Amino acid sequence: MEQKTLWGIIDLCIAINQKAFQIYIKLSKAEEIKELKAFWKGMAAEEKIQKGFWDMAKQTAREYQLPHIFEDPAATKDELELLLRKIKVLLKRWEATQSMKNALILAYRLEYYMLHPTFELLYHALKPLAGSVDPADTYDRHIKKFIEMFIQYGDVTPELELLGETLQSLWQRNKSLVEMAMIDGLTGLLNRRGFLILANELSYLSKRKKENMGLFMIDIDRFKKINDTHGHPMGDKVLKAVAQSLKTYIRKSDVLGRFGGEEFIILFPDIRAAALPLIAEKIRKGVETAMPAGLLVTISIGVEQGVIQADPEKTLFSWISKADERLYKAKTGGRNRVVTDS
Numbered sequence: 001m002e003q004k005t006l007w008g009i010i011d012l013c014i015a016i017n018q019k020a021f022q023i024y025i026k027l028s029k030a031e032e033i034k035e036l037k038a039f040w041k042g043m044a045a046e047e048k049i050q051k052g053f054w055d056m057a058k059q060t061a062r063e064y065q066l067p068h069i070f071e072d073p074a075a076t077k078d079e080l081e082l083l084l085r086k087i088k089v090l091l092k093r094w095e096a097t098q099s100m101k102n103a104l105i106l107a108y109r110l111e112y113y114m115l116h117p118t119f120e121l122l123y124h125a126l127k128p129l130a131g132s133v134d135p136a137d138t139y140d141r142h143i144k145k146f147i148e149m150f151i152q153y154g155d156v157t158p159e160l161e162l163l164g165e166t167l168q169s170l171w172q173r174n175k176s177l178v179e180m181a182m183i184d185g186l187t188g189l190l191n192r193r194g195f196l197i198l199a200n201e202l203s204y205l206s207k208r209k210k211e212n213m214g215l216f217m218i219d220i221d222r223f224k225k226i227n228d229t230h231g232h233p234m235g236d237k238v239l240k241a242v243a244q245s246l247k248t249y250i251r252k253s254d255v256l257g258r259f260g261g262e263e264f265i266i267l268f269p270d271i272r273a274a275a276l277p278l279i280a281e282k283i284r285k286g287v288e289t290a291m292p293a294g295l296l297v298t299i300s301i302g303v304e305q306g307v308i309q310a311d312p313e314k315t316l317f318s319w320i321s322k323a324d325e326r327l328y329k330a331k332t333g334g335r336n337r338v339v340t341d342s
């Protein structure tokens with residue numbers, strides 16, 4: 001039942017996005033002021049980009065288990081259904097008068113409703129399924145353009161500038177809340193929860209495509225000694241520097257996260273088995289050479305890889321356990337090394 005509800009949530013997001021696209025097209029056709037007509041067309045074009053995201057994510061995800069990212073999916077679905085009804089009512093009000101004031105208020109309310117946390121949360125959770133399409137990356141610019149337009153036509157409805165600023169504040173707050181749920185505050189990487197959500201999705205895709213995947217568990221050697229000798233602020237600098245170093249050796253399609261403490265994790269979708277030991281060794285040497293925070297820092301790496309044959313979620317956790325065992329073997333075997341098998 002929960003999976004059915006989650007699909008209902010995605011369908012509602014698509015319906016709201018489609019309604020937004022239709023509304024901006026209507027506003028552009030009805031508007032006589034050249035600059036404002038162009039603005040509404042631009043808004044419609046951006047909604048079309050978002051539609052591309054939802055369509056691609058939904059099409060790709062048809063055969064896989066959606067992640068459990070909502071505390072109360074049924075309540076979320078009810079909220080989105082209410083928003084869709086409100087949008088339809090507002091559209092009818094504008095259609096009755098087609099005044100500029102009502103058009104601006106309609107657009108504001110529409111954007112306000114689309115700042116519902118569900119959209120941002122799903123952007124993050126479904127991003128691996130949509131390839132390079134990511135409307136969340138462009139939404140800051142989208143909101144700024146909205147505010148500029150409100151300022152330009154503020155004499156029509158003076159409170160619009162304040163409403164625009166409120167919209168921007170709400171967007172930033174929602175973005176921060178989602179990042180707190182999925183992003184590690186110190187390193188900027190995915191936290192454990194965020195990593196597992198994305199890795200789980202990619203595991204289902206990998207099984208369906210019968211692609212080889214790889215997984216690294218990485219630990220900073222003697223990290224406690226760094227904290228004890230140089231202090232925790234220096235330890236934090238080392239963590240951030242190692243995180244940045246790891247980023248330089250992975251592809252955009254790979255998933256990197258801070259798994260906890262001084263431990264990192266990387267998932268490599270669609271990769272040749274023979275390439276993984278070479279990548280692991282390159283990462284190990286790269287961190288050592290980089291001298292994170294000006295210190296000689298080394299890492300140990302445990303590697304697991306294969307083609308997923310059984311339950312993807314269970315397989316993922318099994319791989320994490322095996323990679324962790326190999327990481328332990330690397331640590332007890334002298335540190336600053338890679339272990340690829342038992």
